[in-house]
Amino acid sequence: MDQEIYRLPRERLDALIERLGRDYRVVGPVKHGATWAWTDVRPGMPLALDYPTSMLPPRQFFAPPRETLFRYRRGADGRFAFEEPAPERPVALVGVHGCDLTALRVLRAFHESSCRDRLVPGRLDRSFVIGLACWSPCLPESFCRDMGSLENESPASLYLWDIGTVLLVRVQSPRGREVLRDATALEAATPEELVALRQRLRARPEAFPARLQFPPERLATSLKAAESDILWEATADRCLSCGRCNLVCPTCTCFDVADRATLDGADGTRTRSWTGCQVPGFSRVAGGHDFRPTRAQQLRYRIFRKGKYMPERYGIVGCTGCGRCATHCPTRISIRDIFVQVGKAP
Amino acid sequence: MPQVSMIPRPCRIVTVTPHNSRDVHFVVEAPEGFAPEPGQFVMVSLPGIGEAPFSLAALPGEGTGEGAFEMLIRRIGRLTNLITRLKAGDELYVRGPYGRRVAWDQFEDANLVLLAGGLGLAPLRSFVRRALGRRDRFGRIDLLVGARSPDELLFRTDLLVWASRQDDVHVHLTVDAAREGWDGRIGVITSLLDGLALDSARTVAFLCGPPVMYRHCLRRLLGMGLYEHNIWLTLERRMKCGLGLCGNCQMDGHYLCCEGPLVNWREVRHLREVV
Numbered sequence: 001m002d003q004e005i006y007r008l009p010r011e012r013l014d015a016l017i018e019r020l021g022r023d024y025r026v027v028g029p030v031k032h033g034a035t036w037a038w039t040d041v042r043p044g045m046p047l048a049l050d051y052p053t054s055m056l057p058p059r060q061f062f063a064p065p066r067e068t069l070f071r072y073r074r075g076a077d078g079r080f081a082f083e084e085p086a087p088e089r090p091v092a093l094v095g096v097h098g099c100d101l102t103a104l105r106v107l108r109a110f111h112e113s114s115c116r117d118r119l120v121p122g123r124l125d126r127s128f129v130i131g132l133a134c135w136s137p138c139l140p141e142s143f144c145r146d147m148g149s150l151e152n153e154s155p156a157s158l159y160l161w162d163i164g165t166v167l168l169v170r171v172q173s174p175r176g177r178e179v180l181r182d183a184t185a186l187e188a189a190t191p192e193e194l195v196a197l198r199q200r201l202r203a204r205p206e207a208f209p210a211r212l213q214f215p216p217e218r219l220a221t222s223l224k225a226a227e228s229d230i231l232w233e234a235t236a237d238r239c240l241s242c243g244r245c246n247l248v249c250p251t252c253t254c255f256d257v258a259d260r261a262t263l264d265g266a267d268g269t270r271t272r273s274w275t276g277c278q279v280p281g282f283s284r285v286a287g288g289h290d291f292r293p294t295r296a297q298q299l300r301y302r303i304f305r306k307g308k309y310m311p312e313r314y315g316i317v318g319c320t321g322c323g324r325c326a327t328h329c330p331t332r333i334s335i336r337d338i339f340v341q342v343g344k345a346p
Numbered sequence: 347m348p349q350v351s352m353i354p355r356p357c358r359i360v361t362v363t364p365h366n367s368r369d370v371h372f373v374v375e376a377p378e379g380f381a382p383e384p385g386q387f388v389m390v391s392l393p394g395i396g397e398a399p400f401s402l403a404a405l406p407g408e409g410t411g412e413g414a415f416e417m418l419i420r421r422i423g424r425l426t427n428l429i430t431r432l433k434a435g436d437e438l439y440v441r442g443p444y445g446r447r448v449a450w451d452q453f454e455d456a457n458l459v460l461l462a463g464g465l466g467l468a469p470l471r472s473f474v475r476r477a478l479g480r481r482d483r484f485g486r487i488d489l490l491v492g493a494r495s496p497d498e499l500l501f502r503t504d505l506l507v508w509a510s511r512q513d514d515v516h517v518h519l520t521v522d523a524a525r526e527g528w529d530g531r532i533g534v535i536t537s538l539l540d541g542l543a544l545d546s547a548r549t550v551a552f553l554c555g556p557p558v559m560y561r562h563c564l565r566r567l568l569g570m571g572l573y574e575h576n577i578w579l580t581l582e583r584r585m586k587c588g589l590g591l592c593g594n595c596q597m598d599g600h601y602l603c604c605e606g607p608l609v610n611w612r613e614v615r616h617l618r619e620v621v
Contacts (some may be wrong), residue, residue, distance in 0.1 A: 069353075070351075079356060116350060117589065118350070118352075137608075227618060257592065258396065261395075268393065268394050270391075270393070272351070272587075275594075277593070280596060283582060285582055286418075286422045289556075289557055291584075291597070297619075304598070304599075308599070309596075311597075
């Protein structure tokens with residue numbers, strides 16, 4: 001692990017951001033009032049590397065909340081012509097926590113398995129990611145350690161540890177080395193610094209008490225035993241169907257498609273925008289029939305999707321333990337508590 | 347997986363035939379290279395209005411022109427309100443075909459029984475046409491059609507033609523309710539199975555209809571001794587992409603737009619969200 005770990009003095013962060021800015025749209029965590037959000041950053045802006053996660057996850061840069069699939073325009077002959085938007089500037093994310101790195105792996109697995117999207121896989125390929133180690137849980141609802149994402153350090157070209165006196169950075173790809181070399185003098189971490197890092201890493205688990213009594217791989221089997229709607233009704237009774245859990249989830253991928261026309265109808269766009277399985281109407285077809293009409297069925301579906309269907313289908317658990325959904329739920333429905341409950345079931 | 351654009355292609359409408367006050371039958375010029383299998387579907391849109399999935403009532407060269415396909419579209423929302431007002435010569439915007447390609451050679455030598463409830467006859471019509479196009483390769487064919495009322499019986503011309511070809515296909519009709527003048531059967535679609543002696547080991551069933559229909563038909567067919575792997579369902583779900591991406595069509599972990607809409611009962615019977 002000591003290979004290719006360099007010092008990155010805090011004042012050199014700006015140089016790194018400047019270097020990335022040549023090739024990428026650079027985003028990082030920035031404090032806005034009482035919250036932190038992924039924001040376009042430039043040298044000189046205060047990057048909040050101590051941020052306790054963001055409300056909206058990094059997937060916003062790979063599958064934006066709303067994006068144009070194509071533009072259409074009606075020609076003089078009455079026929080429509082279509083045009084897809086040009087690829088945008090690739091994104092560089094500075095300071096991605098283990099949970100959100102895991103979520104990028106989930107997105108990758110999803111796109112490699114079943115779907116045929118033209119936009120997201122290319123954005124993942126072209127992006128530059130700098131991971132960042134956590135020393136304490138971001139949120140009271142976080143259970144990243146239980147889900148195995150606390151220790152996850154990829155996919156990232158560079159990986160950062162803030163050990164107080166200095167930032168340490170590990171090169172994890174040739175592209176990462178190239179960028180870092182341009183921004184700093186590639187000064188190796190001192191033995192004292194490496195010892196400090198090792199001590200911190202050894203002590204870290206104490207800050208993340210275990211919440212689940214079983215490994216995440218067992219979720220699929222545990223959920224299998226929790227098929228009955230009755231188990232879900234009590235919790236779903238609190239659900240307001242607002243869909244926030246879907247919006248803040250780093251691994252949700254579902255979208256709606258709608259046309260946005262100008263007033264004369266001659267041109268416009270077909271756009272897709274985030275939606276989710278907890279939003280009323282998500283499973284409703286023309287004519288009004290809803291194939292998943294009750295909140296208990298919808299809640300059950302969301303939990304099964306993350307804990308069972310995604311691992312079965314994509315080989316990776318769909319929950320990273322980031323804690324966002326429970327934190328932002330107006331009635332505090334907690335996926336962690338649900339996992340704990342189903343784990344107890346015989 | 348190959349990446350697929352969501353840009354549709356313009357397709358000219360050849361004929362427009364209303365079947366009743368809300369169901370309209372379209373013959374449409376097929377886009378280049380359009381070669382669907384029975385059970386697949388297309389996404390049809392009008393720019394500025396929206397897009398929706400539609401089943402295929404006839405495939406190119408199978409009872410319709412080589413370069414055409416057919417759809418039955420029910421006026422039920424904003425998009426279909428506008429589509430059903432279009433005329434021959436107007437254009438629809440189409441992408442696809444999407445969905446699972448089920449190989450038909452596996453059904454050769456089998457007896458086929460098709461159960462169509464209401465609009466479910468639209469996709470199953472392409473199944474009948476596929477079978478009639480290679481009639482010598484299949485055994486007995488029974489088509490069971492249920493409608494709410496005689497007025498809502500769709501594809502009457504086809505039904506009449508098929509009914510006159512008893513050697514090729516046996517057509518059985520029933521309606522839920524009828525006024526005077528209907529001398530046919532009244533009752534639910536499963537009642538049509540009563541008088542039918544199916545060679546259970548040799549029979550393949552295809553079902554398409556309103557959600558309520560599947561459970562009842564499945565119970566009856568299994569009770570008659572059909573094998574689970576010989577029962578196929580054509581299902582409906584909300585779909586926004588057709589590419590296994592938007593998620594609206596999921597049943598349990600399955601994306602119906604890719605693993606369906608034609609599904610095999612033995613493969614999906616363990617899922618909770620099928621029927």
